[in-house]
Amino acid sequence: MTTTESKTPDLTTAPPRLPGALRLGLDRTVIELKTFFRERDAVIFIFAYPVIMLGIFATVFGDQTIDFGTGTELDFAAYFLPGMVATGLLLTSFQNLAISISAERDDGSLKRLRGTPMPPAAYFLGKVGSVLVTSLVQMILLFAVARFVFDIAMPGADGWTTFAWVFLLGTASGAVCGVAFSSLPRSGRSSSAVVTPVVLVLQFISGVFFTFPSLPDWMQQVAALFPLKWMAQGMRAAFLPDAAKAAEPAGTWELPMVAAVLAAYLVVGLVLGVKTFRWRRRYDG
Amino acid sequence: MTSTAIRVAGLHKRYGEKQAVAGLDLEVRTGEIFSVLGPNGAGKTTTVEILEGFRKRDSGEVQVLGTDPQRGDRHWRARLGIVLQSSEDRPELTVREQVHHAAKFYPRPRDPDEVIAVVGLEEKAATRSRQLSGGQRRRLDVALGVIGSPELLFLDEPTTGFDPEARRSFWELIRSLRDSGTTILLTTHYLDEAEALADRCAVVSSGRVVALDTPKNLGGRATRVARVRWLEDGVPHEVESESPTAYVTELAARFDGEIPGLQVLRPTLEDVYLSLIGSKDER
Structure with a gap:
């Protein structure tokens, strides 16, 4: 301490090395995961939700089957699984980030971080990392319950490939849309009241709880404007036997369209997220 | 190292109709505890948030550790410590x-x-x-x-809600930080806190600095007339005097020893503060 004054000029010409964004992104991921799994609300209504819903639906409709009119019959539980996969991804990416970032903005966490030398990229890397880990663990749990409790068949290699890209694209677009949407709630306290109904309505109109073709035409058309319908469709392509595509509105899985819609949401969400992101509350001036 | 940690000249900031900061000048020396006093809405928080790089100014010159906060990068941020006013964040982390x-x-x-x-x-x-x-x-x-071992620490209302004992030990902590070389900018409502901690303080009112001095001398406090009070035949007396010592000596001679109920009162920091902010219109 006593000799620093004579050394000071060196320090200003050669500033100390700052920790890198990537390493800090990892640290942020760990902190985000700890925070997420310590909040009971988040664990039940975001992480465990698809597993709970699968359990309820598979139990209630356990003895029913769906006939695709092509001689292929499918257990309702098996038909229901892809919808729960898509829902789980939407929750862990979109709902999770929209609520948590909105709350962090309101309680001053974001402002505090902005006052440190942490690079903003590290914050977003931490969010991405935690969403990825959370949704992967969620999927593993969901598949384990589906396979071992409800005896639902898992897809083959082709199915897993489809799952992989729909998972990545769906989670990424859900996450960036969640970041953008987080600016909408007026306060942290209102954030889950604003976000949850949006997600719930999407679940109903996107054919997550019912077979999609059984929804009215106009509802199918509205749902087609939002990503959940396409994520569910992509997941059905991954998990259901090929013959099941006869029941889709187009009679095929429309995978290129699934990719296009999710990619469009990724781009739009990214642009909106970057434009609207604030480190401080709206009324902070 | 420069001897000035913060330099502010002619700072202006307006929110819609309200001129929050109106030509504020300030200089904080390296290594001192500098306190900013003022009523709510005087422009304290706005000023501090401009210094911290959270807000943009409308006009004026601002240098914090030799850098314009609006252009402060990560290296600059690494030299600052910021303690914000309220904190309810991160409830689930230890x-x-x-x-x-x-x-x-x-x-x-x-x-x-x-x-x-x-x-x-x-x-x-x-x-x-x-x-x-x-x-x-x-x-x-x-x-x-x-x-982050900051060179400059911003403290915004740090002891709100403390019990007296906690405040005392908190003050010790702040003093020890200053003694280890940290410059501290302290915003506070509590005048006793400023008096106990600050090397110098500025009183801000209507977006301007209306007084700047050591707590002892603020607003001509040390040189203001003192009031001498005593009891004579059970009746309270009070005299204003510019030379209270001489007056008390005189009294002592008259009473030939102890003066009953003797008090010599200088204006408190609060008296001075209230007259300073009262003399300027609130908005």
Whole structure:
């Protein structure tokens, strides 16, 4: 301490090395995961939700089957699984980030971080990392319950490939849309009241709880404007036997369209997220 | 190192109709505790947030550690410590987790466990912030503010909600930081806090500095007339005097010894402060 004054000029010409964004992104991921799994609300209504819903639906409709009119019959539980996969991804990416970032903005966490030398990229890397880990663990749990409790068949290699890209694209677009949407709630306290109904309505109109073709035409058309319908469709392509595509509105899985819609949401969400992101509350001036 | 940590000249900031800061000038020397006093809405928080780089100014010159805060990069931020006014964030993380995590942002952090000990939270290190008392949370805020060994520390209303004992030990902590070379900008409502801690203080009213001096001399406090009070035949007397010592000597001679009920009163910091902010219109 006593000799620093004579050394000071060196320090200003050669500033100390700052920790890198990537390493800090990892640290942020760990902190985000700890925070997420310590909040009971988040664990039940975001992480465990698809597993709970699968359990309820598979139990209630356990003895029913769906006939695709092509001689292929499918257990309702098996038909229901892809919808729960898509829902789980939407929750862990979109709902999770929209609520948590909105709350962090309101309680001053974001402002505090902005006052440190942490690079903003590290914050977003931490969010991405935690969403990825959370949704992967969620999927593993969901598949384990589906396979071992409800005896639902898992897809083959082709199915897993489809799952992989729909998972990545769906989670990424859900996450960036969640970041953008987080600016909408007026306060942290209102954030889950604003976000949850949006997600719930999407679940109903996107054919997550019912077979999609059984929804009215106009509802199918509205749902087609939002990503959940396409994520569910992509997941059905991954998990259901090929013959099941006869029941889709187009009679095929429309995978290129699934990719296009999710990619469009990724781009739009990214642009909106970057434009609207604030480190401080709206009324902070 | 420059001898000036913060230099502000002609700072202006307007929100819609309201001129929050109206030509504010300020100079904080390296190594001092500088206190900013003023009523709510005087422009204190706006000014401090401009210095911290959170807000943009409309006009004026601002240099914080030789850098314009609007152009402050990560290297500049690494030299600052910021303790914001309110904190309810990160309720699910423990004291230790938060301090260790924050240390990773800085190129030359202090030892996290040492910092936890310095703010007196050793016993609470494994406690989540949700379970901390208001005073303990403030201590955690300070720990997070000093973890990067800042050259300049901003403290905004640090002891709101403290009990008297907690405040005293908090003041000791702030003094020890100053003694180890940290410059501190303290915003506070409490005049006794400014008096106890500050080397110099500025009174801000209507977005301007209306007085700037040591707490002892603020507003001509030391040279203002004193009031001498005593009892004579059971009746209270009071005289204003510019030379109270001479007056008391005179009295002592008259009473031939002890003067009953003797008091010599100088204006308190509060008297001076109230007259300063009262003399300027609130808006």
